[in-house]
Amino acid sequence: VKISPVSSAQNATLKRIRALHQRSARDKEGLFLLEGAKLLNEALAKGVSVLDVVVSKSFWTEGMPFVDQSNIAEMHVVEDKIFKELMTTNTPSGIIAVARTQQHTLSDSIKNGETLVVVGEAIQDPGNAGTLIRASAAFGASAVVLTRGSVDAYNPKVVRAAMGALFHLPVIVGLDTGTVLSQLKQSGFRVLALDPGARDRPLATASFKRPLAVVLGNEGNGLSAEAMKAADDLVAIKMSDTTESLNVAVCGSIVLYECARQFGSLGC
């Protein structure tokens, strides 16, 4: 691996990294940031295309034993003070990389007989989106759709909360609920939507027969009218009587758990 010291904060790579803190630059360039050795290693292991790697001086002198350097051609080494400005989080870490985003289509994601798709409607919070992607991977879902109006799937907080799961399964963005669900139904999917109002239909009594699309409503507004209309089954997670509700990523994870439990395997 070639080591290139960088002393100016105005270096083009560093400028690019700082620009990628913003969604507009990520969308325009088709690039995103990998912060920390763990995420970088996971991305490299999954064949994500990594363009630039920058390390802080103190991280570099520690020898970086936790970074798989076999697929990294060049590294830029910068002063810790400059490095700090590159990160989107205060969590201590000495390495950041620029990687190419992956564009997935819904048709590609289901064409190989994939049969469990999680659909999050206009998910706003990056922690929720990332946690949902992580749980979807853990329970063997085939794909996650974040409908139009959702947070950017490559938002640094989504990437962090997904803990590498973003590289394990396709995440499809930019479509509206109606389009997604009609395409899935045409491909033979049943649509199961979580609706806190469906109190007479507890989750555990639902059928998880696949192919199955699991729909989760927006954090504030719940299910859209389109999702309500398209749903073959509306189910609820039983909760205590007060005004309690559950976080959307928690809801999705519980549905996926129930699905896995009923099938006794992780075909889900």
Added chain:
Amino acid sequence: VKISPVSSAQNATLKRIRALHQRSARDKEGLFLLEGAKLLNEALAKGVSVLDVVVSKSFWTEGMPFVDQSNIAEMHVVEDKIFKELMTTNTPSGIIAVARTQQHTLSDSIKNGETLVVVGEAIQDPGNAGTLIRASAAFGASAVVLTRGSVDAYNPKVVRAAMGALFHLPVIVGLDTGTVLSQLKQSGFRVLALDPGARDRPLATASFKRPLAVVLGNEGNGLSAEAMKAADDLVAIKMSDTTESLNVAVCGSIVLYECARQFGSLGC
């Protein structure tokens, strides 16, 4: 309700609010912040002691139809620009309040025959802590313990993620795992701990007989040695074979869901 315009950012109430962004001030004063009308209303409804209320000028002129003003003695009205500095988040909201923290003890929380306690070990991320508290309330748990080393339960991000659940059930902080679990065992609790290594013991096969303590390990390090030792049962949530794992709040929520499902009621 008495309306007091405040024009100086150096006003004592405003200074106090800004100080309460920091844990040290919250711990010292026994006070915390309620941001937004929804949380403030929930806190008032649950009898939380609210000391100061500050609204932005534009929020005030909108008449504040969503704020229950019956239990508010006085409101400070400030310019929007000053108000913005009081908030810990960029989420638009025109009201913030100072409230008194509630100190709960473990003995008080279980003395009335309460029989399901969720124990989170050194939970680091405020979103995780808040989401776990929210799920615990939703599934009817009696109390949540965040062991020593956890994020401050009154961290603004915890308060937000808990969505009012912080006022619905006692959250006990500052104790170490060993102390908590030995006290619970002495009171007749069984200890069920989630351990990703317990692959031969799937969650659904566990007994949820109460009184029950559910233990969740720290995000990075998992269960402590003390928890491993104290556990009557170590169980795992079955996941796909790769290196996947689940978020700690998701894990806790799935255990609580399973508990509720098996009992068919929300005695959990």
